[in-house]
Amino acid sequence: MGRLLGLMFFLLPAFLAAQVKLTLIDKASGQVVEGAVIYAQGQNGQIVAQAVTNEAGLTSISIKDFPVQLLTSHLGYEPLRTTIGVAGEYALALDPAQKQLDEVVVTGQFEPQSARQSVYRVRTISMERIQAAGATRLQDVLNTELNIRFSQDLSLGGSNLSLQGLSGQNVKVLMDGVPMIGRQGTGNEININQVNVNSIERIEIVEGPMAVIYGADALAGVINIITKKPESGRWSGSAKLHEETVGTEYGLKQGIHNQSVSLGYSKHSFYTLTDFTHNYFGGWQGSAEDRDKEWHPKTQWLASSLAGFKTDNLDVYYRLDYLNENIYNPGLFSGIEAIDQRYITNRFMHQVQGTYLFSDRLKYNGALSYTDYSRQIQTVTVNKNTGDVRLALDPSLQDLTQFDGLTFRGTFLYKVSEQLSVQPGYDFNVESGSGGRLAEGISSIGDYAFFVSSEIKPNHWLSFRPGVRMVKNTAYDAPPFIPSVNAKFQLTVKHDLRLSYGRGFRAPSLRELYFYFFDASHSIEGNPDLKAELSHSFNASWNAKWFTSSDVKFNTALTGFYNTVDNMIGFGVKPGNANITTYLNIEKFKTTGFTWTNTFMYKQFELGAGIGYTGRYNQLIETGEVPDEFLWSPEINGSASYAIPAIGASVSLFYKYTGRTPFLATDVTGLIELNETEGFHWADLSIKKSLNKKFNLSAGVRNLFDVTRINNMAANGGPVHGGGLTRPVGYGRSYFINLSYNF
Template identity: 45%
Template sequence: MKIYLSIALSLCGFVTVAQEIKVDTTKANDLKDVVITGQYGPQTLRNSVYNVKTISAARIKLRAATNVQQVLNTELGFRFSNDLTLGTTDVSLMGMTGRNIKILLDGVPMVDRSDARESLNQIDINTIERVEIVEGPMSVVYGTDALAGVINIITKNPGKQLLSVNARVQEETAGNEYNLLNGAGQHNQNLSVSWQKKGWSVLLGASHNEFGGWNLASKTATIAEVNSILSRWKPKEQFLGNTKIGYRNNNFNIWYRLDGLKEDIFVRNGLNPNNYKGILQTYTTHRYAQQLQSEYKFSNKLQLSAIAGFTKLDRATRTVIHDFSNNTEELSPGLGEQDVAKFNSTIFRATAIYILNQFVSFQPGIEYNRDAASGQRISGSPVINDYAAFLSAEIKLSAGINIRPGLRFIKNSVYDAPPVIPSLNTKFTLTKDLDFRLAYARGFRSPALRELFYDFVDASHTIFGNPNLKAEESNSFNASLAWAGIQGKDFQFRSTLSGFYNLFKNRIEFGISPANTSITTPINVSKYKTTGGTLENILIFKNLQATLGLSYIGRYNDLLEDKDITAPEFAWATEVNSNITYTFPNVNGSISFFYKYTGSLPSYQLATNNTAVLVKIGDFHTADLMLNKNLFKSLDINAGIKNLFNVTQLTNSSTANAGAHSTGGAAVAYSYGRSYVLGLSYNWYKL
């Protein structure tokens, strides 16, 4: 951290020409915002056939976010779950788990080693220009996993300046724990440099994120003392680097991007008081993601684009036995305690946009994906090849009716993929202020390598993959009504009402092998459903911006597959959110309040008398209060409080195991409590 801080302070000393940063009013989901996810070309929110949500870099800055989870945790439909055993976090969207969410970085899929979408928090928050969220299946456009929706992380490009330098330092407590010298709390630093001239551009960035853990026992605590602390958050350290090099002119655009990550999660299991030896573990992740993208405009009627990407992901488990009496250590010989899992993913995608006339456009495309894996817990060195061709059209029947049908044709080297995936999106402009969208889409999720070929046995687990899995399929219906009737200079109001219904077939879940009840293996579940609706309102009045949203989402009670059980078909959960920002132009500052009420998460479990019992994970309130101020020229300061209501754990009334690393009835870990934030950012440029 000292290196980054000295760089930032040095910049303050030698720069004489700097940019004065005005506080951005960050008009949430402005109808003139341009989006690209799933579009034929850059498109305004109002004109898109999809219901797209956007989160800008300015809003991310207001939140003092250090990862994508902190950006999304007060958005409707998002829930996060923490695995304190592995030190990871997963996400769900609109009642569907993370494996049904497609996470993209500039349109290229992120690679994950397991069901949990760890990659979401392995993206450098400082590189993000905006986040685009499309709810509902996008499988025709983006292929597998895009059943619940797509989260597309759009990264920054060099600006119009010849040269710019940005530095950021942020310190944060972890609950009431903080110590700069021993690493307690959170410590974040970033430095980026960009240059552009005559169409050429270069961007370089590096970040360091350190989290010292929370509620940990002392380094010399015994095994019993460590185990007596139930909610322990593991220390984590990340080093991230990225570069982006590109060239563009009026008709041609090409760029290359490289992202690198090294992440360490540290585990102390306590020492044995009889021999003063203890087990120490480190989970190390290396991620290298490359992408090359290009676009060429042949004419006003024809444009071609292509994407080539390669991701290398390694995840190592290293376990040592540390002797505290003489400070020596040796590798642990325990089963599964030394492992390196390797995942490689290659993608090539080419699309064309052809405008037949002002009423009809076409988008044909091809896509190739190759996934490979190896490791102690992977059976063999499997490879999956996936081939796809897709075609969609945008038909404007009149000025107020836009229809987009689409088809995707699939061939997979390992399993029988759905041969054809259809979709139909429509948009009707009912009045100049009122838009109605109606869509049907079929989605699918290919069985992942880990589900087909996983092979892991230790003292507590016997888990084997299932090479006979079928692809998950879904039929989804979405509708939304958007009204933007008040669009004055000082007063704006917009409201969107939306609903959805999803029916899943062959959903993949872990279950007991019918051939051997001691083995856990992935199996296809006959069906699953989600349904619900949201209401979102946006108000802008002079210097005040406020949002108010409500969602009501139902998840299918799969116990009903047993005809002898009587229970409700859905278990319903409520969410309410509000984000408020007030800007003080005279002092070039702002105050922001980000709030969400997350209702209890109900489900049904089978009781001993073969009846369905309602169990719940408790409800909670979360809120962040942030202040942002431009001090002088290009120096900004932010300060605030996160997790204002100090929520650390959620009640849990379940009686059965909820997963491989959870215990029925135990409280569910949510956060490390209320934290206090202070940060500085410096932005310099040369025209």
């Protein structure tokens, strides 16, 4: 009985919290505002609660101590700050004439803050942008972003990205700040299309090395996927059906068929959220014949569940994400038999994250994550006459790769004064793998690091953030110190300048260290003596807000970068045995370039336009007859959207031109020659209409220019000898429609 009374006494404050009920409306049209985030800030300056308005513009927040300040955030409205002294019902009118571009960001920050106040330039992609694209995969969202490019691996059914001209091995992909394990068990080669796009609240992208905070494999930058959290004080849920053609192909077993459902609940200190998604892609015949397909059919099952507990000083939650992916590669019949393959991926990602506020000056944030990843290659023979299916007898046609990843990281934030904050932290990572043609049975790498950074604000116009990371790795000699320094200058009220330098490194993967594959056609082994790739990176950005009137906004951003990478890992001949191919530190690589982006808004109309120019250099250039040190490639992108509040509709267009991309390859005689991949245009168009307060209908066209493959060609116009004749880009112009229900 005493324990029960003690428990009731402990929980009593949570049930005594007063309810503040809010209705948010559009000041111009009088319509309700859905998806607005409301932050409640206590007298100590800390965020004590937050909530999101539903389709009726309603939400509620539990508040214990008054007065509190309420701050609203929505991409389509000017932020509003107001103070309330007692519980009750309040109506807040938001001005739609100005749009809030300075979203609250968390990636690389000491604590959540405005993107404009951050020493990093953080690019944010909102949930509204994801929905406007009608996206079924993350690539649909990032495809038209500057400085990001994709290459398709049709044999394995994956997509690889590059950032600032550096490959996806150098891009750290995070989920809620925790590293993900990728398609081949290496966290630096994540297949981003294995992420559930329906669970994303927003995406934050920071370009440039983030090694001090996030460790290895973040030479090019970080992509942080922020997942949805349940709305405060209520049940909430959604369901969505998405149908799409694949080029001109559509049917029960053709095209794209996606279904998703989510259910969340938040009451007092407890919150939970569960969602399920099924993705079916029927493949695309393309130029393939008979049973074969140019793009392989794929089925995905994705699920996640979250449960958390939050008080004034504590916020802790557990999250589980599950992926099952099955890619089917049907073969052609040779006589009466065909060889079919399936690539089956399973991934469980467990997270426990928590924040504890010791005082107004001291806060702790910690995360513990465990990922269990497996990828199986299953090969069978199919009898044409009988339909009999049997496992192929050749053991080299079967494979099972398993990887486990454990991450334990935490940071302390101590505010010495308004001008100085210090953040020490630790980051422990252990990754083990087996199978997948790895030598020595089970292999593992341990990476143990401590880091410290500080943010110094000597005056209102300067923020200065130095940092250093100390690393111990069990598999290779890691650099003992990884430094970085970032500075932000507020030149005027409307102009900001950011400068940064960072030392980055990429750890050799387990596959590069311990790979072992010998058969009649292959002689490849890993190299346990590999060194880490090391980089120096310089980044600069200038941001200007030219007009900020009630009717017009015009913003400009100019960025530049320079990266140099030493000890880049590549394939080479094993010293002492020319018959064996291995991994060696043989290359030097550089990238440099700039982007110029502009955003113009007038009432309900928004227009974006940008250009980018990226140069790449590697050591092969020193041995080939190439006129310039850097090989350059341009990009142009644009977007346009128009909202029609009177009928609850909006129209969005996204466009990108990827220019010709030069690359080096060896010809049939072994000489280095300059080739190039031709440029192409990509555009997506969508229309969204609110049917009522709960139902929304979207329809659109993807890949308006009907791009499927682009040609590789010699720079002099002759035939190409290396890199293949064509490169896959898409499966043709497609049409989609989706219906969503929210409550």
